[in-house]
Amino acid sequence: MHRLTDIGWEDYSALPLEEKKAYLERHDGGGMPYHTLFAQQFDRRILERLCALANRIRFINKSKEGALYLKGVLAHKRAMLYFSQPSSRTFLSHLAACQLLGITTGSVRDAATSSEFKGESHEDSIRTFSSYFDMIIMRSPEQGLAEKMAWELSNSERPVPILNAGSGKDQHPTQALLDIYTLVRSFETKGGVDGRTVTFCGDLKRGRTVRSLSYLLTDFNDVKQVFVAPAELQVPGDVIEILKAKGVRYEIADDLRAATKVSDAVYMTRIQDEWDNSKGESARIDTSRFKFGAEELALLGPDGIIMHPLPRRDEIATCCDHDPRAMYWRQMRNGMWIRAALIASTFGFEQEIMNCGY
Numbered sequence: 001m002h003r004l005t006d007i008g009w010e011d012y013s014a015l016p017l018e019e020k021k022a023y024l025e026r027h028d029g030g031g032m033p034y035h036t037l038f039a040q041q042f043d044r045r046i047l048e049r050l051c052a053l054a055n056r057i058r059f060i061n062k063s064k065e066g067a068l069y070l071k072g073v074l075a076h077k078r079a080m081l082y083f084s085q086p087s088s089r090t091f092l093s094h095l096a097a098c099q100l101l102g103i104t105t106g107s108v109r110d111a112a113t114s115s116e117f118k119g120e121s122h123e124d125s126i127r128t129f130s131s132y133f134d135m136i137i138m139r140s141p142e143q144g145l146a147e148k149m150a151w152e153l154s155n156s157e158r159p160v161p162i163l164n165a166g167s168g169k170d171q172h173p174t175q176a177l178l179d180i181y182t183l184v185r186s187f188e189t190k191g192g193v194d195g196r197t198v199t200f201c202g203d204l205k206r207g208r209t210v211r212s213l214s215y216l217l218t219d220f221n222d223v224k225q226v227f228v229a230p231a232e233l234q235v236p237g238d239v240i241e242i243l244k245a246k247g248v249r250y251e252i253a254d255d256l257r258a259a260t261k262v263s264d265a266v267y268m269t270r271i272q273d274e275w276d277n278s279k280g281e282s283a284r285i286d287t288s289r290f291k292f293g294a295e296e297l298a299l300l301g302p303d304g305i306i307m308h309p310l311p312r313r314d315e316i317a318t319c320c321d322h323d324p325r326a327m328y329w330r331q332m333r334n335g336m337w338i339r340a341a342l343i344a345s346t347f348g349f350e351q352e353i354m355n356c357g358y
């Protein structure tokens with residue numbers, strides 16, 4: 001059994017992600033994450049368990065009795081939502097997931113309203129939250145902060161779990177979970193996710209959801225990944241290195257229409273210009289060929305789907321919104337169910353919910 005209390009921060013942080021994974025698991029031997037920090041913590045077996053639990057929660061919640069049962073499951077827990085970066089869906093769906101399970105929540109969404117404004121460090125703020133809450137769901141522009149805090153808290157007298165709700169340009173593991181859940185549900189009655197072709201399009205260089213989802217797709221058999229972007233925004237080398245090491249088929253491309261014709265899922269992303277190094281850097285890139293509209297829709301197969309982590313700008317035309325293949329609205333709601341599943345299993349309630357009488 002690996003524990004974060006048995007390893008110093010320097011040694012832990014030097015480990016490859018796949019080796020870090022064991023330190024972040026719950027200690028009951030079931031392999032579920034305790035701290036959720038990056039996509040590398042999830043393998044196929046865990047993804048299947050989480051999707052099954054999300055389906056179960058969704059079903060139980062349909063009846064009033066079931067919803068009341070769910071509200072009692074974690075009524076003894078409190079969660080802090082600490083979002084020091086803008087968010088609509090990730091914040092609200094985590095909040096809604098907590099509410100489904102009866103968790104009491106608190107939130108800080110703007111450091112200017114907390115003691116960070118008085119000069120308190122993020123680290124001290126998070127330690128403060130752990131005094132009052134049993135879980136910290138956090139989004140930060142700082143890559144690695146959630147991980148550092150997971151180590152710090154595990155080595156404190158209040159070792160509460162950290163759930164990474166987006167860390168810099170790096171990872172967004174719970175978005176990747178909801179993306180997988182959406183793919184699994186979309187292809188459930190059509191032969192499953194194995195063997196599919198998934199195209200990523202847009203700002204693949206700075207989109208953290210792309211890095212996390214690309215990794216989770218490697219847990220499936222023979223899923224081909226196509227990366228369509230302007231050269232300046234192409235997918236980073238570390239993502240490609242993982243695909244090569246795992247023998248995953250991939251293609252770097254710049255023709256969205258050609259890719260759409262052969263794709264089962266097209267995952268659009270917005271230009272992440274908040275990370276520009278100089279003013280107007282992204283605006284100078286020609287992104288006109290990396291937008292999904294009526295012509296691309298006509299090329300997508302009848303079972304194909306369009307996804308987007310949202311928010312969108314103009315990379316998906318609104319004329320696509322009512323097409324049954326537009327999955328981005330459903331993705332949002334799927335986020336609530338899979339996050340409820342993750343939170344319930346983080347606290348060790350997976351089996352209880354799976355086996356309850358509803």
Ligand code: ASP
Pocket residue numbers: 166172207208209269270309310311
């Ligand atoms: N909402 C997603 C994220 O937080 C995607 C985006 O902002 O473009 O990364």
